[in-house]
Amino acid sequence: MDSYSIEMKDIGKVFESNRTVAxxxxxxxxxxxxxxxxxxxxxxxxxxxxxxxxxxxxxxxxEIFIGGIHKDIKSVKDAYDNGxxxxxxxxxxIEDYTVTENILLxxxxxxxxxxxxxxxxxxxxxxxxxxxxxxxPPETIVSELTMGQRQLVEILRILNRSVDILVLDEPTSxxxxxxxxxxxxxxxxxxxxxxxxxxISHRLEEVFEICDRxxxxxxxxxxxxxxxxxxxxxxxxxLMIGEYPGALNTKRxxxxxxxxxxxxxLSVRDVHGKTEVVRSANLAVRQNEITALVGVSNNGKxxxxxxxxxxxxxxxxxxxxxxxxxTGKTVRDFRKAGIAYIPEDRTGVGASISSSILDxxxxxxxxxxxxxxRGWINRKIARKNAESLVREYRIKGSAIQASLDTLSGGNVxxxxxxxxxxxxxxxxxxxxxxxxxxxxxxxxxxxxxxxLAGSGKAVLIxxxxxxxxxxxxxxxxxxxxxxxxxxxxxxxxxxKTTIGELMLGLGAPLSYVCPxxxxxxxxxxxxx
Amino acid sequence: MNQFNVxxxxxxxxxxxxxxxxxxxxxxxxxxVAVHAFFVGPFSxxxxxxxxxxxxxxxxxxxxxxxxxxxxxxxNLGLEGQVYLGSFLGVFLAWRFExxxxxxxxxxxxSIVFCCSGLLAALSxxxxxxxxxxxxxxxxxxxxxxxxxxxxxIETVFIDPNAGMAATPYFSDRFLFAKLLPPSDLHAGLFxxxxxxxxxxLVMKKSVFGFEIALTGKNPTFARYTGISVSKILMLSMFLSxxxxxxxxxxxxxxxxxxxxxxxxxxxxxxxxxxxxIARNQPLWAIPSALFFAYLENAANVGxxxxxxxxxxxxxxxxTIFFTVTAETLFSFVRKKKGGExxxxxxxxxxx
Numbered sequence: 062m063d064s065y066s067i068e069m070k071d072i073g074k075v076f077e078s079n080r081t082v083a084x085x086x087x088x089x090x091x092x093x094x095x096x097x098x099x100x101x102x103x104x105x106x107x108x109x110x111x112x113x114x115x116x117x118x119x120x121x122x123x124e125i126f127i128g129g130i131h132k133d134i135k136s137v138k139d140a141y142d143n144g145x146x147x148x149x150x151x152x153x154x155i156e157d158y159t160v161t162e163n164i165l166l167x168x169x170x171x172x173x174x175x176x177x178x179x180x181x182x183x184x185x186x187x188x189x190x191x192x193x194x195x196x197x198p199p200e201t202i203v204s205e206l207t208m209g210q211r212q213l214v215e216i217l218r219i220l221n222r223s224v225d226i227l228v229l230d231e232p233t234s235x236x237x238x239x240x241x242x243x244x245x246x247x248x249x250x251x252x253x254x255x256x257x258x259x260x261i262s263h264r265l266e267e268v269f270e271i272c273d274r275x276x277x278x279x280x281x282x283x284x285x286x287x288x289x290x291x292x293x294x295x296x297x298x299x300l301m302i303g304e305y306p307g308a309l310n311t312k313r314x315x316x317x318x319x320x321x322x323x324x325x326x327l328s329v330r331d332v333h334g335k336t337e338v339v340r341s342a343n344l345a346v347r348q349n350e351i352t353a354l355v356g357v358s359n360n361g362k363x364x365x366x367x368x369x370x371x372x373x374x375x376x377x378x379x380x381x382x383x384x385x386x387x388t389g390k391t392v393r394d395f396r397k398a399g400i401a402y403i404p405e406d407r408t409g410v411g412a413s414i415s416s417s418i419l420d421x422x423x424x425x426x427x428x429x430x431x432x433x434x435r436g437w438i439n440r441k442i443a444r445k446n447a448e449s450l451v452r453e454y455r456i457k458g459s460a461i462q463a464s465l466d467t468l469s470g471g472n473v474x475x476x477x478x479x480x481x482x483x484x485x486x487x488x489x490x491x492x493x494x495x496x497x498x499x500x501x502x503x504x505x506x507x508x509x510x511x512x513l514a515g516s517g518k519a520v521l522i523x524x525x526x527x528x529x530x531x532x533x534x535x536x537x538x539x540x541x542x543x544x545x546x547x548x549x550x551x552x553x554x555x556x557k558t559t560i561g562e563l564m565l566g567l568g569a570p571l572s573y574v575c576p577x578x579x580x581x582x583x584x585x586x587x588x589x
Numbered sequence: 590m591n592q593f594n595v596x597x598x599x600x601x602x603x604x605x606x607x608x609x610x611x612x613x614x615x616x617x618x619x620x621x622v623a624v625h626a627f628f629v630g631p632f633s634x635x636x637x638x639x640x641x642x643x644x645x646x647x648x649x650x651x652x653x654x655x656x657x658x659x660x661x662x663x664x665n666l667g668l669e670g671q672v673y674l675g676s677f678l679g680v681f682l683a684w685r686f687e688x689x690x691x692x693x694x695x696x697x698x699x700s701i702v703f704c705c706s707g708l709l710a711a712l713s714x715x716x717x718x719x720x721x722x723x724x725x726x727x728x729x730x731x732x733x734x735x736x737x738x739x740x741x742x743i744e745t746v747f748i749d750p751n752a753g754m755a756a757t758p759y760f761s762d763r764f765l766f767a768k769l770l771p772p773s774d775l776h777a778g779l780f781x782x783x784x785x786x787x788x789x790x791l792v793m794k795k796s797v798f799g800f801e802i803a804l805t806g807k808n809p810t811f812a813r814y815t816g817i818s819v820s821k822i823l824m825l826s827m828f829l830s831x832x833x834x835x836x837x838x839x840x841x842x843x844x845x846x847x848x849x850x851x852x853x854x855x856x857x858x859x860x861x862x863x864x865x866x867i868a869r870n871q872p873l874w875a876i877p878s879a880l881f882f883a884y885l886e887n888a889a890n891v892g893x894x895x896x897x898x899x900x901x902x903x904x905x906x907x908x909t910i911f912f913t914v915t916a917e918t919l920f921s922f923v924r925k926k927k928g929g930e931x932x933x934x935x936x937x938x939x940x941x
Contacts, residue, residue, distance in 0.1 A: 428816075436798060
C-alpha cells in the first residue's frame with residue numbers, strides 16, 4: 062500500500078451555498094513518483110478534490126492517506142507540512158515584486174534586525190533553481206515576465222516548501238505551445254527527482270503526452286482509473302462526457318432560413334492586444350433558428366461573442382446584420398441595429414446589482430424616443446414599461462424600485478432576460494442560458510427562446526452544457542483554439558460524443574461549408 | 590435616501606453632537622453658559638444666524654461638487670484647488686473688466702470660472718483614461734499645484750501693499766452681491782447656490798446624462814455593456830465637479846470678501862467631501878448637510894465669543910463626524926462587496 066503517495070477514499074463534499082453535491086464517494090490513488098492525470102468536464106469536481114487535498118476546502122466525508130499514513134489536512138500549512146503544494150489555474154503572484162520576493166513570500170529570510178536579508182534570499186533562490194534545473198532572472202519584476210515564466214515562479218515557490226507532491230491545476234490553459242513543451246520538460250525532470258505530480262487538464266492530447274496514469278471524474282465520481290496505456294482518447298472523452306440520452310430528443314430539422322447575422326473571417330485579439338484569440342472565424346446565425354456556439358473555455362468563445370456585440374475591437378473581418386455592416390461600430394449602434402446580448406457574467410456585466418429593477422430595465426432603452434426626449438427621461442413611460450415587464454415575466458418581489466440585490470438569482474436573470482427580449486431584437490445572443498437556474502426557470506427560458514426563434518428572430522446561445530445545446534439548437538458551431546472548426550446541423554444522428562470530440566480537438570475538422578454555397582449536399586459528415 | 594439611511598444619519602449626527610457635549614462639559618469652567626452658547630447661540634440673533642447661512646453657501650456648492658464626482662465613482666479630492674483657482678479667476682476678471690455693468694459681467698465671469706475650474710478637474714479624468722493615473726492622487730496633486738501657483742501670484746504680482754496681509758486689492762464694490770440680512774454676511778449668492786444645487790438635482794434625477802453618471806458609478810462594466818461611453822462620463826463628471834467647486838469659491842468672494850485673500854478658502858474643499866458623504870451623494874441633501882457643518886463652525890465661534898470654550902471644540906466634533914461617516918461608508922461598501930459575491934452559485938459551480 063505504501064507505494065501510493067496519495068490515497069483519497071470516499072471523499073464527499075457538499076456546497077451549502079447552492080446545495081450541490083460536488084464530490085460523491087470520490088476515490089483517488091496516485092502512485093509515488095508518477096505523473097497522474099485527473100480529467101473531467103467543467104464542474105466534474107477535479108478542482109474541488111484537489112482543493113481538499115491542499116487544505117483550501119474542507120471535506121464533508123472520507124479519508125486522506127499521504128504516503129500510507131492517515132492525515133487530516135485542515136489548512137494550506139498542513140498541506141505544506143505533508144509535502145503537498147498546488148499551482149493554481151490563476152496565478153497568485155504579487156506582480157510588483159521581484160521573482161525572488163515572490164518565491165520566498167511568507168518564508169522570507171530575515172536578518173537579526175528584522176529586515177529581509179537580500180543576500181541570503183538570493184542565495185536560497187539560486188540554490189533552489191540549481192537543484193530543480195529551472196532558471197529565471199531572480200531580480201526581475203514579475204509583471205515583466207511571460208505567462209510561462211510566471212508559472213515557473215509559482216512552481217519554484219511551491220518547491221521551496223520542499224514538497225513531494227505537486228498539483229498542477231490546468232497548467233497549460235494560459236500557455237502558448239512552446240511554453241507548454243518547456244513545462245512538460247520541467248514536469249519530466251521533477252519526476253526523475255522523485256516528485257509525484259497530479260496534472261489536471263481537459264486537453265486530452267497533453268494528458269496522453271505526459272501522464273503515466275489517469276483518473277476520470279464525472280459528476281463528482283471517479284468512474285475510471287488506470288494506466289494511461291489502457292485508454293485511448295476517444296474512450297476517455299466518452300467517459301468524461303458520457304453518452305447523450307436519446308430521451309430529450311425534440312430536434313427540429315434545420316431548414317435553410319435566411320442568414321440574419323453574418324460573420325466573415327473575423328479575427329480578434331486578447332485583452333493585451335498581443336495574441337489573436339479568434340482567427341478568421343466564419344459564423345452565420347439564421348432567422349427562425351436557434352444556433353449554438355460551443356467550445357471549451359479559453360478557446361476564444363467569449364472573445365468572439367464580445368466582438369459580435371461591439372464590446373471588443375475587431376482586428377480584421379466583418380460583422381453584418383442583414384445587409385448592414387456593423388464592424389467597428391459602437392455598442393449602441395449594435396443595439397440599435399437589433400442585437401441583444403446576455404453575458405455569461407450576469408451580475409458583473411449584465412446588470413447593476415445595486416440599482417433598482419427599473420433602472421436595470423431601462424438602462425439600454427433610455428436613448429429612444431418614448432423613454433426620453435431631448436435628454437430628459439420620461440419616468441412615467443419607463444415605469445409603465447418596467448411594471449408591465451415585471452408582470453409579464455413574473456418577477457417576484459415585484460416593486461420596480463427594489464434594488465436587484467434583494468432578488469433571487471432566478472429573478473435577476475428574468476430582469477435581464479425581460480430587458481433584452483423586450484427591446485425586440487433581431488438577434489439575441491445568450492451566454493449560458495440556464496446557469497444557476499432551477500428546473501422551472503430553465504424550462505421557462507427554453508420556452509421563451511423557442512418562441513423567439515419561432516417568431517422570425519434569430520437566437521445564438523453559447524453554452525458549455527451540451528445536453529442543453531442538443532436540446533435547443535438547430536445548428537451548432539464548434540470553436541477550437543480560436544477557429545470555427547465545424548458547423549453541424551442538429552439531426553437525429555448527431556451525438557454528444559461527436560461534439561465533445563470536436564471541442565477537444567480530436568475530430569478531424571470538417572471542411573467548412575459556406576452556407577450559401579451549400580446546395581442539397583448533406584453538410585453533416587461525421588468525423589471518423 | 591431611504592428611511593434606514595435617514596436614521597443612520599440622524600444617529601451619526603446625534604453621536605457627534607453628544608460627543609461634543611461631553612467635551613464641552615469636561616473642558617468648560619461654566620458648562621451651563623458654554624452649552625447654551627454653543628447650541629443656541631448661533632440662532633440667537635440675525636447677525637449670528639445670517640453668518641451661519643452665509644458660511645453654508647460655499648459648503649453647499651463644494652458638497653454638490655463632491656456629489657457629482659462621487660456618483661460616478663471618480664474621486665475628486667482636488668476641490669480645494671478648484672475652489673481656490675475659481676476664486677482667483679473671479680477676482681482677476683472682475684478687476685480686468687471693471688468697466689462692465691454687473692449684469693454683463695456676472696454671466697461672463699461665471700462661465701469662464703466654471704470652465705477653468707472644471708478643466709482643472711477634468712485633467713485628472715483625462716490622465717485616468719489615457720494613462721490610468723489614479724484620480725484620487727492626480728486631482729489632489731494638481732490641486733496643490735494650482736493653490737501654490739495662485740499663492741505665488743497673490744504674493745508677487747497682485748499683492749496689495751497696503752493690506753498688511755497676503756491679499757489682492759479690492760475690486761469695484763459694484764460687483765459685490767446684495768446683502769440679505771445686514772449686518773450679517775448673508776448675501777444673494779445664497780440663491781445662486783440653491784439654483785445650482787437644484788438644477789444639478791434635476792439633471793441627476795431626471796436626465797439621461799444623470800442616469801449615465803449614476804450607472805457608471807454603480808457598475809462601469811455594465812455601463813459599457815449598455816452602450817455608455819464610460820470615459821466620456823468620467824471626464825464630464827470631473828468637469829462638472831470642478832466647475833461647481835470653482836463656483837463655490839467665486840460666490841464666496843463676490844458675496845463677502847471682495848478681494849482674494851491667501852488661504853481664505855481653508856477647508857471648503859475637504860468639508861465639501863464630508864458634506865457629500867453625509868448627504869450620501871444626493872445633491873438636495875447637501876443643503877441640510879452643509880447647514881449642519883456651518884452650524885458647527887459658527888456654534889464654536891459663538892461659543893468662544895460668549896463663553897470659555899475654544900473654536901477647536903467644533904473641529905473635534907467635525908472630526909468625529911468625519912470619522913463616523915467615513916467609517917460607516919466604508920462599512921456599507923464592504924458589505925456591498927460581500928453581498929455582490931454572495932449570489933454566484935452559477936459561476937462557482939462552473940469553475941469547479
